[in-house]
Amino acid sequence: MSVGVKSIYQVDRYTLGIDWTDGIQHRWRLAHLRRHCPCAACVDEWTRKRTLDPESVQEDLIAQSVESVGRYALRIHFADGHDTGIYSYQLLRELASSP
Ligand SMILES: [Zn+2]
Numbered sequence: 001m002s003v004g005v006k007s008i009y010q011v012d013r014y015t016l017g018i019d020w021t022d023g024i025q026h027r028w029r030l031a032h033l034r035r036h037c038p039c040a041a042c043v044d045e046w047t048r049k050r051t052l053d054p055e056s057v058q059e060d061l062i063a064q065s066v067e068s069v070g071r072y073a074l075r076i077h078f079a080d081g082h083d084t085g086i087y088s089y090q091l092l093r094e095l096a097s098s099p
Helices: 032-037 090-096
Strands: 005-012 015-020 025-029 063-069 073-080 086-088
Touching: 015 032, 015 090, 025 032, 025 090, 032 073, 032 090, 073 090, 086 090
Parallel strands: none
Antiparallel strands: 005 015, 015 025, 063 073, 073 086
16 A cells, blocks of 8 residues: 655745655654655765765755655755755655654
8 A cells, every 4th residue: 555645734934744645744854854865966876875964955955846756756846945855755654753
């Protein structure tokens, strides 16, 4: 069984929240999501090593919009202009359980 999104909302300017269809609720600081962006500009495609310097992401980063990609992922348009990261639901749930 795959988990879906029941609702997506902004907890505050800096925090995204999702209620999953299995009843679990998660919240992420947008800066935290940006630091774990899975796109090719932030992670080396061959070595999977993160090339993005986490220090370069401001703690008060906000998002301009969030859009659904199919039925399995979200695309976040960050205010710093970065919007190439596709955050699969699986990745989002992994990021929620790591500090
Ligand atoms: Zn990226």
